[in-house]
Amino acid sequence: MASQSFSGGGDILADGSRSPVEELARRLRASHGRLAVAESCTGGMLSAALTSAAGSSDYFLGGVVAYHNSAKTALLGVPESLIASEGAVSAAVALSMAEGARERFGAEVGVGITGIAGPGGGMLGKPVGTVWVALSLARISGPVRTSHCLNLPGDRRQVREAAVEQALRLLVELLA
Amino acid sequence: MASQSFSGGGDILADGSRSPVEELARRLRASHGRLAVAESCTGGMLSAALTSAAGSSDYFLGGVVAYHNSAKTALLGVPESLIASEGAVSAAVALSMAEGARERFGAEVGVGITGIAGPGGGMLGKPVGTVWVALSLARISGPVRTSHCLNLPGDRRQVREAAVEQALRLLVELLA
Numbered sequence: 001m002a003s004q005s006f007s008g009g010g011d012i013l014a015d016g017s018r019s020p021v022e023e024l025a026r027r028l029r030a031s032h033g034r035l036a037v038a039e040s041c042t043g044g045m046l047s048a049a050l051t052s053a054a055g056s057s058d059y060f061l062g063g064v065v066a067y068h069n070s071a072k073t074a075l076l077g078v079p080e081s082l083i084a085s086e087g088a089v090s091a092a093v094a095l096s097m098a099e100g101a102r103e104r105f106g107a108e109v110g111v112g113i114t115g116i117a118g119p120g121g122g123m124l125g126k127p128v129g130t131v132w133v134a135l136s137l138a139r140i141s142g143p144v145r146t147s148h149c150l151n152l153p154g155d156r157r158q159v160r161e162a163a164v165e166q167a168l169r170l171l172v173e174l175l176a
Numbered sequence: 177m178a179s180q181s182f183s184g185g186g187d188i189l190a191d192g193s194r195s196p197v198e199e200l201a202r203r204l205r206a207s208h209g210r211l212a213v214a215e216s217c218t219g220g221m222l223s224a225a226l227t228s229a230a231g232s233s234d235y236f237l238g239g240v241v242a243y244h245n246s247a248k249t250a251l252l253g254v255p256e257s258l259i260a261s262e263g264a265v266s267a268a269v270a271l272s273m274a275e276g277a278r279e280r281f282g283a284e285v286g287v288g289i290t291g292i293a294g295p296g297g298g299m300l301g302k303p304v305g306t307v308w309v310a311l312s313l314a315r316i317s318g319p320v321r322t323s324h325c326l327n328l329p330g331d332r333r334q335v336r337e338a339a340v341e342q343a344l345r346l347l348v349e350l351l352a
Contacts, residue, residue, distance in 0.1 A: 044215075048219050057243055062240065064251070068233060068237045074281070105246075105247055156230055
C-alpha cells in the first residue's frame with residue numbers, strides 16, 4: 001500500500017498555549033497529513049493520547065501495539081533479521097516500525113517507539129529508560145526519516161509517559 | 177496464521193482484592209493464554225492498561241488501534257461489506273475485529289471494541305455511549321464468541337474509560 005506524499009506544516013509556529021496533542025492536531029489538519037503509529041514499550045499510550053481529542057479521526061488513522069517481536073514482524077513488516085542483528089530496542093527497528101505503520105495504514109506520517117520501560121529488561125549499554133523514537137514522513141521531495149534516542153528517568157509509568165510526551169514533541173517539531 | 181487452542185482458566189476464582197488488570201493477568205498466566213486486542217473508540221487505552229503491568233509481555237501479544245474503517249479492513253481483515261451492511265458500531269464488526277486480532281497476532285484470546293465515544297457521531301438507535309465489546313476465545317472444543325452492547329453515560333473520557341473497564345471485566349468473566 002503506497003502512502004501519499006505530504007507537504008509538511010510549512011510556516012506554522014508553535015503556540016505555547018496549546019498542549020502537544022492540540023498543536024500536533026493543528027499542524028496535521030493544516031497540512032492534510034494523516035498519522036499512523038507503532039508502539040512497543042508505550043503499549044498504546046500514544047494512540048490513546050492522540051484519540052483523546054474529539055475529531056481526531058480527521059488526522060489519526062490508527063496504530064499497532066507491537067508488544068511481542070513476532071507482532072513487529074507480522075503486523076508491521078519489521079524483518080526478523082533486523083531485530084536479531086540490531087536488537088528490538090534500536091534506531092533501525094524504530095525506523096522500520098515507523099515506516100511499517102505509515103505504509104500499512106496508508107498514512108503520510110509514521111511514528112515508531114521501542115524501548116525499555118522497566119523495571120526489568122535493562123542491559124549493558126541499554127539501561128531501563130532507553131527509548132528510541134523514529135519518525136517517517138512522506139514528502140513530495142522524498143521521504144524524511146529521523147530517529148532519536150531518549151534516556152528517560154523514573155519508574156515504568158514515568159518512562160512510558162515521558163516517551164509519549166517526547167514523541168508528541170518530536171512530531172510537532174517535524175511538522176514545523 | 178492459525179491460532180492455537182486454549183483451555184480457559186478452569187476453576188480460578190475471582191479475587192476482589194485484585195484490579196481487573198491483575199486478575200486478568202493471573203487468569204491468562206494460569207491458562208497459558210495470550211491476548212490480542214482491536215480497539216476503535218478506546219483508541220489504545222485497553223492496550224495501555226494491559227501493558228501498565230511489568231511482565232505483561234508474558235500474556236499480551238499486542239493490539240491494533242483501528243480508528244479509521246480502512247484500518248479495520250487493512251489491518252484486521254474486517255470485510256468492507258460487513259461495515260457497510262451492519263455499520264462500524266455493531267456486534268458483527270466487533271466480533272470480526274476480535275477474531276482478526278486473535279488470528280493476526282496468533283493469540284488464543286481476542287477482544288474487539290467499537291463504539292461512539294462522542295461528543296459527535298451519535299445517531300438514531302446508536303446514541304453516544306453505545307459501545308460493542310466482542311470476545312473470541314479459541315478452545316479445544318471449538319471457538320467461543322460473545323458480544324456485548326454497552327450503553328455508557330458521561331463525556332468522551334468517561335465513555336472511553338468505562339468501555340475499558342467493562343472490557344476487562346468481560347475478559348475476566350470469560351476466563352472464569
